[in-house]
Amino acid sequence: MDKITFFTKLERQILSGKKTATIRDGSESHYLPGQVVEAFTLEDDRKICKLEIIGITSNLRGIHNAWHFCFYFKFSVYGTMF
Incomplete structure (x- = not known):
């Protein structure tokens, strides 16, 4: 799992x-919806939760003309999506 x-x-x-x-x-543009x-x-590599990527908006221009991606996600705990 990523x-x-x-x-x-x-x-x-x-x-x-x-x-x-x-x-x-x-x-970090390799994530996909679903x-x-x-x-x-x-800071300390402690697990927070699992997230499902539900959408991606790409081609956002950021600082110094670098390409950025906006990932939308929903929260899940211990594999239960809600």
């Missing part, structure tokens, strides 16, 4: 369902 990381300070927002999107650069990934904290 892995995605978030800053620890975002963990509560992810678990509460308030954070439902993330913007990533081209090096794909389930495990979310971990960036």
